[in-house]
Amino acid sequence: MKVLRIEYENINVFDKGFCFDMTASDRVVDDNQVQKISNCIYLQKVISLIGINASGKTTALRLIKFVMDIVARHKNLEQANIPFGIIKDDTVIKVDFVISGKIFRLHTIIGLKKDSYIDIEQNYPYFFKEEIIYEKPITSVKKKADITKFDDDMIIMKRSGLTEQAKALLPDNQSIVLSITRYASPYIYNSIHPISNYLIKGDDTVNENILKLYDENISSITVKDNNVRIVFKNGQDYIYDNLIDASQVLSSGTIKGMHILNQAAEVFKKGGYMIIDEIENHMNKKLVHMIIDLFNDCEINQNGACLIFTTHYPEILDVMERKDNIFILRRVNSTPEIIKYSDYVKRNDIKKSDIILSNYIDGTAPNYENIQKVRKYICQRED
Numbered sequence: 609m610k611v612l613r614i615e616y617e618n619i620n621v622f623d624k625g626f627c628f629d630m631t632a633s634d635r636v637v638d639d640n641q642v643q644k645i646s647n648c649i650y651l652q653k654v655i656s657l658i659g660i661n662a663s664g665k666t667t668a669l670r671l672i673k674f675v676m677d678i679v680a681r682h683k684n685l686e687q688a689n690i691p692f693g694i695i696k697d698d699t700v701i702k703v704d705f706v707i708s709g710k711i712f713r714l715h716t717i718i719g720l721k722k723d724s725y726i727d728i729e730q731n732y733p734y735f736f737k738e739e740i741i742y743e744k745p746i747t748s749v750k751k752k753a754d755i756t757k758f759d760d761d762m763i764i765m766k767r768s769g770l771t772e773q774a775k776a777l778l779p780d781n782q783s784i785v786l787s788i789t790r791y792a793s794p795y796i797y798n799s800i801h802p803i804s805n806y807l808i809k810g811d812d813t814v815n816e817n818i819l820k821l822y823d824e825n826i827s828s829i830t831v832k833d834n835n836v837r838i839v840f841k842n843g844q845d846y847i848y849d850n851l852i853d854a855s856q857v858l859s860s861g862t863i864k865g866m867h868i869l870n871q872a873a874e875v876f877k878k879g880g881y882m883i884i885d886e887i888e889n890h891m892n893k894k895l896v897h898m899i900i901d902l903f904n905d906c907e908i909n910q911n912g913a914c915l916i917f918t919t920h921y922p923e924i925l926d927v928m929e930r931k932d933n934i935f936i937l938r939r940v941n942s943t944p945e946i947i948k949y950s951d952y953v954k955r956n957d958i959k960k961s962d963i964i965l966s967n968y969i970d971g972t973a974p975n976y977e978n979i980q981k982v983r984k985y986i987c988q989r990e991d
Contacts (some may be wrong), residue, residue: 609707638929640906674688714783715739716785795875822859825841876909
């Protein structure tokens with residue numbers, strides 16, 4: 609199963625809607641950076657979301673992850689990580705995905721139960737108000753514009769059209785898409801959580817090559833029944849009763865790097881998705897580039913696994929050769945907006961970091977006047 613496109617309408621925060629297209633819209637000249645689905649459909653292997661602080665990057669990842677939970681991981685609305693306060697009554701979600709030579713669209717309307725309040729600990733007032741599933745063969749797509757075209761004669765299922773017996777058996781918080789995706793479960797790794805959660809779980813031994821990459825002073829790290837043993841090259845041996853305490857002698861970068869590479873191996877194996885918020889946090893830029901290169905390596909990434917990450921640092925984008933796999937989050941009149949870099953920049957011979965830092969696309973760099981005001985304020989305090 610491969611997700612092609614995610615679109616939201618009528619949501620809070622993104623007043624103009626939210627569209628996340630994972631297909632290649634620019635011409636494909638290097639198959640290493642995309643996965644071929646058909647002659648007209650190529651999927652990105654690396655997708656970046658960039659923006660200044662408070663531009664909506666993490667919210668965007670939560671919206672993407674929520675759809676993945678429903679469509680790919682078969683979770684109901686109670687189990688899924690629903691973006692509370694963003695999804696509202698009559699929010700529309702459209703998801704296009706591919707399974708076994710067919711393209712499907714799930715068109716769903718989320719409802720909010722009346723006289724209910726949102727309590728993220730106990731109360732789950734959301735339900736599926738209506739759902740429609742469309743289906744068409746991949747062979748019907750003759751050009752890129754055909755990918756998102758669906759007609760009424762392609763409808764194969766409606767929630768409102770189910771028999772009363774079927775409705776009685778289907779909880780109102782479980783999507784009917786389960787009937788299509790039941791046996792398609794791509795591996796999805798999500799890192800929208802604190803650094804302490806990066807620690808390896810279960811019984812495992814960290815690969816020696818990965819370990820040396822991040823910390824050459826450590827000989828081995830072994831986890832057994834959640835107890836962690838760390839042996840340093842100088843002979844020091846530490847044993848911790850839990851995973852959190854082990855972070856006392858491990859750098860945040862070592863913890864995050866080891867965990868991400870271990871998880872990446874699983875994502876490559878199953879052709880899934882790796883979602884990382886602020887990929888540059890705790891890690892050297894060269895190691896970030898290495899992770900991006902792994903996803904673009906056809907020998908390693910044979911099943912079309914996709915890396916989706918946010919970043920504050922535009923320099924990271926300079927190793928990405930394509931333009932249509934970069935999304936910019938910015939605020940327009942205080943409202944977050946998501947746009948595609950390639951819609952604004954047609955040339956590929958200019959460093960992407962220069963474009964972003966120059967504010968050529970309005971809203972990609974901090975406001976100059978605000979920076980000067982802060983400088984003036986700090987100078988006044990020093991006086």
